[in-house]
Amino acid sequence: MIKKLISFWVKLTREFKVTVLRYFLQFRSTEHAFMIIIAVIIGVVGGFGAIGIQYLIKQSEHLLWGIPDLQPEFLRSVPLYIKLLVPALGGFVVGLVVHYVSQEAKGHGVPEVMQAIAQNNGVIRARVAIAKLLASSFYIGAGGSVGREGPIIQIGSSIGSTVGQIFRVNPDRMKTFVACGAAAGIAAAFNAPIAGALFSMEIILGNFAVAQFSPIVISSVVATAVSRSFLGDYPAFIVPKYELLSPYELIFYAVLGVLAGLISVLYIKTLYSLEDFFDNLSWHDAIKSSIGGFLVGGMGVFIPEIYGVGYYSIGNALTGDMVWQMMLLLIFVKILATSLSLGSGGSGGVFAPSLFIGTMTGGFFGIMLNQVFPFTANPGAYALVGMGALVAGSTHAPLTAILIIFEMTNDYKIILPLMISCVISTILASKLQNESIYTLKLIRRGINLFSGRDVNVLRKLPVKSIMRDDPVIVSVNTSFPDLIELFYHSTHAQFFVVDKDERLIGRVKMDDIRQLLQQGEYLSELVIAHDLMQPNVANIHEKDTLDDVMKIFGRYTVEELPVVDSANPDKIIGVVFYKDVISAYNQQLIKQDFVRETSASINLLEKSQKVSFLGGYAMTEIQVSMNMAGKSLQQLNLRQRFGVNILMIKRNVNGEAEVHVVPNPGETIQMGDRLVAMGKEKDLEKLRHL
Helix, strand or coil, X not given: CHHHHHHHHHHHHHHHHHHHHHHHHHHHCCHHHHHHHHHHHHHHHHHHHHHHHHHHHHHHHHHHHCCCCCCHHHHCCXXXXXXXXXXXXXXXXXXXXXXXXXXXXXXXXXXXXXXXXXXXXXXXXXXXXXXXXXXXXHHHXXXXXXXXXXXXXXXXXXXXXXXXXXXXXXXXXXXXXXHHXXXXXXXXXXXXXXXXXXXXXXXXXXXXXXXXXXXXXXHHHHHHHHHHHHHXXXXXXXXXCCCCCCCCHHHHHHHHHHHHHHHHHHHHHHHHXXXXXXXCCCCXXXXXXXXXXXXXXXXXXXXXXHCCCCHHHHHHHHCCCCCHHHHHHHHHHHHHHHHHHHHCCCECECHHHHHHHHHHHHHHHHHHHHHHCCCCCCHXXXXXXXXXXXXXXXXXXXXXXXXXXXXXXXXXXXXXXXXXXXXXXXXXXXXXXXXXXXXXXXXXXXCCXXXXXXXXXXXXXXXXXXXXXXXXXXXXXXXXXXXXXXXXXXXXXXXXEECCCCCEEEEEEHHHHHHHHCCCHHHCCCCXXXXXXXXXXXXXXXXXXXXXXHHHHHHCCCCEEEEECCCCCCCEEEEEEHHHHHHHHHHHHHXXXXXXXXXXXXXXXXXXXXXXXXXXXXXXXXXXXXXXXXXXXXXXXXXXXXXXXXXXXXXXECCCEEEEECCCCCCECCCCCEEEEXXXXXXXXXXXXX
16 A cells, blocks of 8 residues: 555656646747746846845955945054955955865956856856855955956856756857846946946847847846845945036047056056966965955055945045045056956956046046146046046947946936047057957957857858749840839849840849839830849859848848859849848748757756647657658658658667667668657657557
């Protein structure tokens, strides 16, 4: 009796698991609902991640310094040994985490996310989020001269990747989820949902041509809502009121862009020079990061403004509560302190230091201008624009920089000077330093961000794949009434005109026919095709790619192009329609996504007997029957008889190793084989009983 109960319970449990898995697969196969729901989940968790790191930073500051916020006035009264030892302790702890728990916790984090997308299809280890959260919050709390935004981005990306791994999504969806997590992190950090979404597109993915943009925006908005619920609806900084007092000021903002671009390059080069120096030391990670922390502590003894994130000092510069001598000094001291912190192996971001350095640059520049040109805006306005300009120059992401500042001010009047400074800073920094502060780290590792990325699916498709063989060809002497008759019975929008030797010399468009009809019937008997044709017709060849064809369509306002013989360019052999190219492009995208989803579903068949899709379709494994064995797929003709496609044959070799055979029409089915088949569920059942 007990054995029967146990057997019944095991069977019931197995059936329950299979049922749950089947419904899960059906849910996962729904494109919009699945992506939106998961985007909301990532946004919520990412928002709490951003809140969590801010909370832990304050707790670390309170534990190590005795206050929940590192204000320079308080730090000046702290004993010398504490200023030196606390940052060193922070570096030591981070070194241990990096060495024994997660190497990804080292540095500023964003390049590691970009590397995961470029090389690992967005797969990030789940432990990275915890390691980065603890290491960065403790290091920043200990006074490390780094930012919290980089860790927040990496934590959010890790959350997105972990969710994707749980749901076993394809690589495209995985990358989208990673971008959702990054957007959630930056949006929650700055209370800027639009900038968060754009940051993911411009920096993390490095590509605006993303099929799934909506989930990224949704995660960004949801994370912002979560952050506002717990931290309040406040901007990251209290910014000054901006006003353009004179059009001549735009020239000064251009000069500020040049200055920010130069300092951006100095920032990047200093950071990686010190990173090289520490990497060449054959010491334990904890020792190197401790030395870096100790040196930063030594600098903080004299200039405590460099400790931590530095938002307090940024606020003072924006409101004009800082002298120009201190601003000028802090530009270079902060660059050195941040480079020491991260170069030695500390954990934190480079985004907040970019804001800090940019604020000091713009504030110093604004004070100098006010003394020479009294008609200019207050220094706080220049500090604000300088903040965005240095972010743009160091990250090579001007759109993100512009939107972050705009969302912090909610003032459209600052957009024009902000655009001028950010664009000039980006152009100059890009000329002097090809790679940004994020991508340079990957290039130095020999990682190509665009390896394996198919930037244009049309490059795979030749003209021959969509060419039609029914072009309308008319003689040069074809009369106007005959042209009208041809257009009336034809689906083509233009005819190709040939001379007496059958050589292509021009084209006649339907628009030309309409214009002549309006001028009176008396002309119709006098006009022939030669009078209406347009010479110099653009043409293509069979071996051209559809990418080449789209470029030609972009230059000419035509709906179809003639395909000519490569050996004889005057001979027409076919025609390509613009709408056919667009259709081929869409089909190729659908095909790629289908292949990825099918591959993932085949793997899931190991745990479930059937994977269901929308529209009554499913994928299942079918054991070969005696009626199938010994026959080829061509002889069985399963597609014609049952409407079922065989995707793979699973075959045991020597009764042990299993091999996967890609089917071809001549493949002979053997007894013991299992067919991975796809089709409508009712057709699969018929095949199962063959």
